[in-house]
Amino acid sequence: MVGLPMVENCLSGYNSSIFAYGQTGSGKTHTMLGEIEELEIRPSPNRGMTPRIFEILFARIRAEEESRRDERLQYSCKCSFLEIYNEQITDLLDPSSTNLMLREDITKGVYVENLSEFEVQTVGDILKLLTQGSLNRKVAATNMNRESSRSHSVFTCIIE
Template sequence: MVENCMEGYNNCITCMFAYGKTGSRKTHTMLGDIEGGTRRHSVNCGMTQRILEHLFSRIQKEKEVRRDEKLKFTCKCSFLEIYNEQILDLLDPSSNNLQIREDSKKGVYVENLKEVEVSNARDVIQQLIQICNTFIFALGP
């Protein structure tokens, strides 16, 4: 996925499905120690952070190798949840029941899904931590 992204394909880097029984540690495999994951290369980080670190490392190497070309990389992240056939924007919880659309130029996309520009793995993980904290706060004690 990272290599396709580096080739210029619009890619959903961490769009993976973790399937299994409740309690089988799917979330831990994907996220790991997310709070400690803001440190680079934490031993307890999950697949998501490892992939993001690999992506941004590849971007940095590409910039260095091709510095004469003055390449510009733009990375944006969005988070959504599909539950009971409803699409929810996790960066903007007030948005609900978003629609999947298809366009000849954009391809398949989710209409009105909020995107945040990010420049490194830490930015993405911080967004994810904020989402987690929002949901924990919403659930209450």
């Protein structure tokens, strides 16, 4: 699976990312998410890379926590979902939060000020956030795609 090394890197404390690039209508959103209407149907055969990677991630987290129970190992996962459209950042999980600002901090690094983060513990939690955020994206027709997203989106998960 394409995302397996990413999961291993995350659990070893390294940053990882998957980036989809291509012209409008080429299938970036479908590759990453699958059928948005089916995201919360588990496991949908039409799910994209993101849900599949989180299935592997949470299975590995459960296995790690179980095998190291005597050490009281416990992971924490927080997710956010943002959209960049016309150089403005919007929180897709709180669409009333628009025009958010990028900031830089010595300890945090680069971050988006006032971006909401949600604690997640299961793949179901992830799918709810992906569905909610995806439905809040800006879409419009283009010559190549009648429902093209007109923005860039970033789904982030912080694992501690």
